Amino acid sequence: MGMTRREFSVRGLAAGAGLALFPGLVAGRAWGRQGGESPRPRRSYFEWVSAGAAADDFWAQAAIGEGGNSLIVVRGTDSLLVDTKNAGFGLVLRQEVFDVAGTVPTYVVNTHHHADHIGGNASFIKDVQLVAHENAKKRIIDQADRLAASAKRALEQAEANEANKDEVGRRTIANIRAAVEALAATNPEDFGPEKTIPAGKEMTQGALLLERMEFHHFGPGHTDNDIVVRIPGLNLVHTGDLLFYRRHPFIDRSAGATTTGWQNSLRRIMAVCDEKTIVVPGHGPLTDKSALQEQIDYFDKLREIVGKARDEGKTKEEVVAMPSDAFAGYEFQQIWPRTVAAMYEELGGGS
Ligand SMILES: [Zn+2]
Structure with a gap:
């Protein structure tokens, strides 16, 4: 044209x-x-x-x-x-x-x-x-x-x-x-x-576009193509969906998600944050570094709950039907059954 x-x-x-x-x-x-x-x-x-x-x-x-x-x-x-x-x-x-x-x-x-x-x-x-x-x-x-x-x-x-x-x-x-x-x-x-x-396994690119803007990829987490955007001059991080702030997270195993990789990515983000960093989550209100630790803790707790249920011999259907009592106040309740199912599969249960 x-x-x-x-x-x-x-x-x-x-x-x-x-x-x-x-x-x-x-x-x-x-x-x-x-x-x-x-x-x-x-x-x-x-x-x-x-x-x-x-x-x-x-x-x-x-x-x-x-x-x-x-x-x-x-x-x-x-x-x-x-x-x-x-x-x-x-x-x-x-x-x-x-x-x-x-x-x-x-x-x-x-x-x-x-x-x-x-x-x-x-x-x-x-x-x-x-x-x-x-x-x-x-x-x-x-x-x-x-x-x-x-x-x-x-x-x-x-x-x-x-x-x-x-x-x-x-x-x-x-x-x-x-x-x-x-x-x-x-x-x-x-x-x-x-x-x-x-x-690649991992990537950090500084100053690629605007002055002092960083794009980070820390390996598979929420998907196999997560990008974290960091603006050091504003002490600001956009995590993409590596942070579902006080919402049940979507673990997209078909796109390469793993909760251990996800937790690793969260720790890497935390390493470039201080107490004043503004953290923009993929979903939920703007927050700070403490929310990244909450997301790590969420997966630890979920892994423990689902792992225990598996050890007790519960089937995947039984595990998926479990209530989300351990995560009171969390939004995206409609995602919860899929979150649990993904963890069950990640721990070696049926896919
Ligand atoms: Zn997503």
Whole structure:
């Protein structure tokens, strides 16, 4: 078509269009919800939360909602977006990143291939460099049909949701509809990352993109393609799904997950954190280093419980039916049976 990706950004989906259509929504980056404030009209579909700032032109905000936590890191004129949420929400995210950061991200990194972290990729691939682990590439491309179907369902649900009758909701629906159309018109290969971080037992790459930004892969954990993003200048870490903060974790054995590898990765993350490090989990609110230890302890406890049940001769079906009493208050209860089953299999039970 003759246009470079960058030109496409400026003329097409870029966010200039959003400015013209919704001038009242552009309020800079300082409107993350604050504790104790009275309710006010929605300014954004996602909940935007500060994830630290070192200067006016060096800061980060996390976007909560519709899949895994996303993070926008801005450093001068460069910016990095971590993860793109559920299918159908790529353009919603893109719009709100522009509202918050005043720019389309320079790079998008996927922390791993799961659909709730890569679902919006199609809304960035035209003009943004997409980065993921080498093992993620095929897994991402293979999900093209599933993502298209998920986006259509997301559109139906958004249209049926009474909360979306306001201005933000109407804009969100329009953006989901546009993403559904973009997905239908996208070649599956184009869903994949342009730039991949090489597969290997372990990898740490500093200063790859923005100044002093680190991508870490500590071997198989949550999947075989986990990337941890660390921004030392903000004392900030995005763990991807290596941290399900106070939520039952999804152990994806079909994608190479092991809880011992997962615990190893968590210890490696802890080694680069101090007491003040802001930890952005894959799911759940922003937290700190102590949550990484909680996740390690979760697996120790789960291993003990499941191991004991196996030693007592319980079948896999019996183990899967066990209640989650040992983990009071944990969300994602619907995942619990699969979490237990995965641990049973990892300990040598039937698969
Ligand atoms: Zn995941």
